[in-house]
Amino acid sequence: MQISGLEVFILRGPEIDRPHWVSNFTVPTANEVLVRLKTSDGIEGFGLATSYTSAEPVLNAFRTGIGDIIVGEDPLAPERLYEKLFSLTSQRLAHEKGWGRETLVRISSAVDIACWDIMGKAAGLPLYRMFGGYRNTVPYYVTCGYYRDGKDDAELRAEIEYLKDQGHTGFKAKVGGLSLADDIARMQIVRDVIGDDCDLMIDVNRAWDLPTATEAVRLLEPLRPRWLEEPVRWADDRRELKMLSQRTTIPLSGGESEVTSYGCRALLEEQAIRILQFDVTMFGGFTEGRKMAALCELNHVEVTPHHDCFVHAPLVAATPAGGFVEAFTDPERDPLQAELYENPLAMANGWMTLNDDPGLGLTLSEAAIAKYGTQII
Template sequence: MIYKIAVKDARYKLDGNAGSDAIHRDPVYSYAVTQLADDSGITGTGFAFTLGEGNDLVCKAAEYYAQKLVGKDIEETMADFGTLFKQLSDDQQFRWLGPHKGVVHLALASVTNACYDLWAKKKGLPLWKLLADLSPEAVVNTLDFSYLEDALTKEQAIVLLTEQQAGKATRGGILKTGYPGYDTSVGWFNYSDEKVRENCKKAIVAGFTAMKLKVGSADPERDIRRAHIVREVAGADVKVMLDANQQWNLPDAISICKKLTDVNPYWIEEPTHPDDVLAHRKLAREIAPVKLALGEHVPNKVIFKNYLQAEAAAFVQVDAVRVGGVSEFLTVSLLCKKFGIPVVPHVGDMGQLHQHLVLFNHIAMGHEALFLEHIPHLQKHFVHPANVKNGVYETPQEAGSSCELIGITI
C-alpha cells in the first residue's frame, strides 16, 4: 500500500552552451519528481521535464494528484490504471487549466511515471520486461482511449497487440544487441561552427550512425552552412536530422526547408508551431520527399491523433515526460502502429525511461527499432544512468524504470 508521497523540484544547470536551441537559449534542465513510498519498503520515482522557473508549478500540481494515491495498492491500481488515469486527467479542479495539457498534464505525467516505476520494482523487473510480459488485455487496461474512438478503440488495440504476439520472441533479440541511439548533442544552437565540426567527428568515433543539428537561426544562411558542415563530416551514409524547435512560420518553413534539402536530411523536426496541424500538413506536402518529425511539444493523444489523421508527420516523437506519462505514451504508440508511423521519442528524461519504452514498442508492438535520442548531460545525476556504448543503448537490467535521481529521497 502507498503510505507516503513526496514531490521534489530538481534543477540542473548545464555546462557551456549545451541544451541551447532556437527558442531556449539558456535552458535549465529541470524535473518535477514524484516519489511514492510503499509499505513494503519500495519507493517508485517518476518525473516530468521542464526548463526552469515553471518547475515549481508542476510540482504543486503533482502533489495534488499524488495525494489521491495514498492508501492504494499498486497492483490493484495498475490492473485498471486506464480508469484512474481518466479520472485524474478529468479532475474537475484541474481540467479547466488544460484540458490534458500544460502544467496539470505534466504533473500527471510525473505521478503516472512513479506508478509504473513502483509497479516494476514491486515485481522485481525492469519496466521493459514487465510491460513485454503482460497480456494484450493487461497492457490495454493501463490505457485510456477516450476521444480516440474514431481512430482506435480499446478492442482494436487488444487485437493489434495480439497480432504481434507471434513475433515477440524474434524481436526480443534486440535485448542482446541493444537499441540503436542517435547523438543529439553534436550541434546545440549556441555551439560555434568549429565545435559542431569537432562534435560530429567525436560522434562518429563513438559509433553513432545518426546525429542531429539545431537550426532556426535569424539568418537562414547560418543554418545552411552548419548543416553542410555536419553532412561533410558525417558523410553520405550517416543520417542527419535538423531541428528548428518551432522557430519558423509556415512561409519561412517552406522556403528554408527547401534550401536545406541539399544536405539530404533524414527529417526536419518541429519546423513551426506544434498546435498547427494544418500548417504541418501543408509543409509536408510542399517539401516531400523530405520528411517531418514532431511531438516534443505535442501535449496529448488527441492532437497526436489529429497529426496522424492529417498525414502531417512521418515520425512521431512522443515524450513520456511531456504527455501524461507512460500510459499516454503507450496509447500514442498504439495509434502510430495503427497508422503505420514510426515512434522515435524525444527524451526529456535523457533516455532513462524511454530506453524501456522503445524496447516494449519494438518487442510487443512491432514498431521498427530505428533509434533513440541520446543526451548525456544529466547522466551523472541518475542512480542507474543509461549505458550507451558504440552508439547503442545497452538493455537495462535493474528493477524499475531507471528514473531514480541521486540525492532525491523521500
C-alpha cells in the same frame, strides 16, 4: 497494495556562462520533478516530469495537497490513478487550489511512470518485457549543434568531430535561429564531419513559416536528413505540416510540444508526420505512451520520443514501431543523463542496451539527487 507515501524533488542543473539556444528559446541544463512513491508492500518506484518552463506550479501543487489524492491509491492500477489525476483538469477543485492544466498533466505523468516502475518490480520483470518485449536494444542519436553566444563554424565543427570520435552514429542538429543560408551552411558542416554513413536529423523547434520551410526542404534534400523536426510555427502547424509533407521527400516529425495524447492523435490523423516524438515525462506517462505507440504501429508511424532516453527506452524497445531515443551525451547540456542513475543503460555504436532489472531497470543515484535536487515534500 497501496501508495503509502511519496517524496518530491526538483532537480535543477547549474547555471552556465553560455546557455544552449534552440531557434527561439534557451533550454535549461535540467529542470525535472522527481516523484518517488512508496507502497505498503515496501516496493518503491520513481517517475519524472520534465518542463522547459518554470516548475514552480507543479511544486506548489504538491505543497498544497495534491499528494493526499495520490496516497492510498493502488499503484498496480495506473489507468485508474492516471484518469483520477487527469480528470482534475476539468474539476472545480483544481481551480480552487490553483492547479493549472499543464501542472496536472505533468504530475500525472511522473506519478504514472512511478506506478509502472512499481508494477514491473512487483512482477519481477523489466518494463520493456511487460510492454511487449519486442527487443532489448534501441538505436539512439545525440542532440547537438545548439546555438551559443560566440559559437562559430569552427566550434561547431569541433563539437561534431568530438561526438563522432566518441562513436555515435546519429546526430540531430538545431536550425531556425539564423538566416536560412547560414543554417544550411551549418548543416553542411555537420554532414561533412559525420560522413555519408551516419544519420543526420534536423530540428527547427517550430521557427519557420510555411514559405521558409518550403524553401528549406528544397535546400536540405541534398543533405539527406533522416527527418526534419517541428519545421513550422505552432499556430497552424497541423495544416502547414500537411502541406509541407506534400512538398518534400524528407520525413517530418513532431509531437514533443503536444500536452495531451489527443493532440498527438490529431497529428497522426493529418497523415503529415512519419515520426511521432511525444514525451511521457511531459504528458501521460507510460499509460498514454503505450496507447500512442499502438496507434503509431497501426498508422505506420515511427515512435521516437523526445528527451529522457533511459526512461523512454523500454517503450521504444517494446514495439515494432520503435525508432530512436534521444540522448544528451554532453554533461554540461544535461548533467542528469550523466549522473542521475547508478546503472545507466550501455551505449555503443549507436545502440542502447536495456537493463534486465525489474521495472524501469534504473537505480537512482542518491549523490546526484543531493547534488542537483531540492526536496519539496
